[in-house]
Amino acid sequence: MSKNILKIEKLPNEQGYFGSFGGNYLPEGLKKEFKKIAEEFLKAKDDNDFNNELNYLLKYYAGRPSPVYFARNLSKKYGAEIYIKREDLNHTGAHKINHSLGEALLAKRMGKKKLIAETGAGQHGVATATAAAIMGLECDIYMGAVDVAKEKPNVDRMKILGANIISVESGTKTLKEAVDEAIIAYSKEYETAMYAIGSAVGPHPFPMIIEHFQSVIGREAREQFLEQAETLPNHVVACVGGGSNAIGIFSGFLNDDCVNLYGVEPLGKGVKLGENAASITYGKEGILHGFKCLLLQDENGNPANAYSVASGLDYPGVGPKHCYLNEIGRVKYDVINDNEAIDAFYELSRLEGIIPALESSHAVAYALKLAKEKQGEKILVNLSGRGDKDIEFVMSIKK
Numbered sequence: 001m002s003k004n005i006l007k008i009e010k011l012p013n014e015q016g017y018f019g020s021f022g023g024n025y026l027p028e029g030l031k032k033e034f035k036k037i038a039e040e041f042l043k044a045k046d047d048n049d050f051n052n053e054l055n056y057l058l059k060y061y062a063g064r065p066s067p068v069y070f071a072r073n074l075s076k077k078y079g080a081e082i083y084i085k086r087e088d089l090n091h092t093g094a095h096k097i098n099h100s101l102g103e104a105l106l107a108k109r110m111g112k113k114k115l116i117a118e119t120g121a122g123q124h125g126v127a128t129a130t131a132a133a134i135m136g137l138e139c140d141i142y143m144g145a146v147d148v149a150k151e152k153p154n155v156d157r158m159k160i161l162g163a164n165i166i167s168v169e170s171g172t173k174t175l176k177e178a179v180d181e182a183i184i185a186y187s188k189e190y191e192t193a194m195y196a197i198g199s200a201v202g203p204h205p206f207p208m209i210i211e212h213f214q215s216v217i218g219r220e221a222r223e224q225f226l227e228q229a230e231t232l233p234n235h236v237v238a239c240v241g242g243g244s245n246a247i248g249i250f251s252g253f254l255n256d257d258c259v260n261l262y263g264v265e266p267l268g269k270g271v272k273l274g275e276n277a278a279s280i281t282y283g284k285e286g287i288l289h290g291f292k293c294l295l296l297q298d299e300n301g302n303p304a305n306a307y308s309v310a311s312g313l314d315y316p317g318v319g320p321k322h323c324y325l326n327e328i329g330r331v332k333y334d335v336i337n338d339n340e341a342i343d344a345f346y347e348l349s350r351l352e353g354i355i356p357a358l359e360s361s362h363a364v365a366y367a368l369k370l371a372k373e374k375q376g377e378k379i380l381v382n383l384s385g386r387g388d389k390d391i392e393f394v395m396s397i398k399k
C-alpha cells in the first residue's frame, strides 16, 4: 500500500470534489437548494444544540456506542486476531440509522415537513421511516416495484411506521429507477421536503453529510480498539455498496499510516458486466444521479445493471470519496463473490453466534482470507448489519 504523506482532508473542496470525483450535476433550481443544505449542514455540525440532540438520539434511541467484540473462535481457527464492530446491534439492525437520524434532524432544522428517500431492499427506507416517526416528519419512500414485491417484511415495516410507499414501475423497477423517481419528486417539493439519501453517494453535499454522520463508527471503533488491544489494528475491513459504512469506519483511521484499509466490493456471480456491482474494480469514470464517480457502464456509457446477492450492495456507482481514496492508493479495494459471502454468513453464525447481513458477510469473508495471509496480526471488521432480513433467502438456497 502506498505511503500516505498528505493528511487526508475530511471535507471536499467548495464545489464538492474529492480529487476528480463528486461535484453536483443538477439543474439550477435544485443546485441552489443543495447549496442551502450544504450551508445549513456546515453550521449544524458545529452547533452544540444540534450535536446534543443527535448524540442523545444515538445513545438512548439507537443504542450507541455499538461494541467492538474480539471474535475468539474465528481468531483461533484463522490464526489472526479478529475484532468485530457491531453495527448490527443498532436500532433497526444496521448502520443506516446513524445517517437517517442526522438527515432527519437537519430537515427539521431547515423547517422541512417531509423526508423523501429511495430504497432498494428497504433497509434505508426503514431507517428513514423510523427517523421520520421520531422527528414527527412525513415520509415518502420510492421503491422499485420488483423490490416492493420481493421485500414484503420491510415494506410492511415502513407502512407500520407511517411512511408512504411509492412503487416505481419504470425501467428495471429496482433501485436505480427508484432514485430517478425520488429525485424528480423532490425537485417539485424541495421547498417543504428534504432529500434523505441512503449512502455516501449523490450530488454534493450528500457524500460529505453522510460521511460526517457515519464517522461516529470510526471514532468509537478507534477508541474501543485502543482500549482493548492497547494498539491500533493492522487492518480494517468494510463492505462497499455506496460506501457509507466503509467511509464511517475508515474515517477513524485515514490518517494512521500504519493501518491498512480494505473496501470490499461484491463480485456477485462473476466478472462480466451485469454479474457484479464492483464499481471501483471494474467501473470507469462517469456521471450518475448528479455526481461523478467510477461507474459500471456499457460500451455506450449507459449505467449497467448491477447485481449482488446482497441487494444493499447492488448500485452501479460508488461514493466519490472512495473513488478518490482508491486513486491515491490509501484504501485497497478488492472483491468477494456471492458464494464466498454466503460461506462467511454461515461461518460467523456458527462460530460466533452472530448472524450477519449478506452485505456485511462480504467484509467478513475478506477478513477471513486476509487472516490466512496475516497470521498473528490484528484485523477489525465492520459488521454493518444483522441478517434477519436475509434468513428466508439463505434458507431457500442452502441446507
Ligand SMILES: *Cc1c(COP(=O)(O)O)cnc(C)c1O
Pocket (backbone or CB within 6 Å): 094, 095, 096, 123, 124, 198, 199, 200, 239, 240, 241, 242, 243, 244, 245, 246, 312, 313, 357, 359, 360, 384, 385, 386
Ligand atoms: C445498505 C447496507 C450496506 C451498503 O451500504 P453502504 O452505504 O455501502 O454502507 C451494507 N450493509 C448493510 C447491512 C446495509 O443495510
